[in-house]
Amino acid sequence: MGMDKIEHIGIAVSSLEKASGIYEQLLGVKSYKRENVVTEQVITEFFEVGNSKIELLEATSGESAISKFIEKRGEGIHHIAFKVADIHQEMLRLKSEGFTLLSDEPKLGADNKLVCFVHPKDTHGVLMELCQEA
Numbered sequence: 001m002g003m004d005k006i007e008h009i010g011i012a013v014s015s016l017e018k019a020s021g022i023y024e025q026l027l028g029v030k031s032y033k034r035e036n037v038v039t040e041q042v043i044t045e046f047f048e049v050g051n052s053k054i055e056l057l058e059a060t061s062g063e064s065a066i067s068k069f070i071e072k073r074g075e076g077i078h079h080i081a082f083k084v085a086d087i088h089q090e091m092l093r094l095k096s097e098g099f100t101l102l103s104d105e106p107k108l109g110a111d112n113k114l115v116c117f118v119h120p121k122d123t124h125g126v127l128m129e130l131c132q133e134a
């Protein structure tokens, strides 16, 4: 039980076209995947860094969580994602500890993962994601 490791850090960007090249230069690697996550209304791009990842997120609609985030707070770190072995178990554990989960069941998210988010108001202002390989 508990979190295994930081799986990725999600960064909200206004333009994937612009940000992708900058992150490629910064990290010294090319992204390994670009994916349209229709359910979350985002296009994501993943870079592998050691045994962790950076995920860039661009909104595909004004209703996307990423549009709202950028409107309110500007571009920047959007969430930290933790790899867990059993997402259902971890969701139960966090619920019993009093954390607010943003879905009752895990959802299929980007990069072939089952995901669930924890509200940032419960974690001192940082949106947390649990993810498990689907």
Ligand code: CMX
Pocket (backbone or CB within 6 Å): 010, 037, 040, 042, 044, 057, 065, 066, 068, 069, 072, 073, 077, 078, 079, 102, 109, 110, 117, 119, 120, 121, 125, 126, 127
């Ligand atoms: N990190 C930290 N704080 C955040 C935040 C984030 N990512 N997103 C919103 N907030 C803050 C807001 O600034 C606001 O703060 P104040 O009350 O001080 O103004 C507070 O949280 C509530 O915000 P809100 O505007 O009332 O609520 P939203 O409608 O923006 O919803 C949230 C916020 C986190 C519940 C919603 O974005 C959500 O459900 N997120 C989970 C899904 C998601 O983020 N999907 C995109 C990523 C998908 C992927 O990784 O593939």
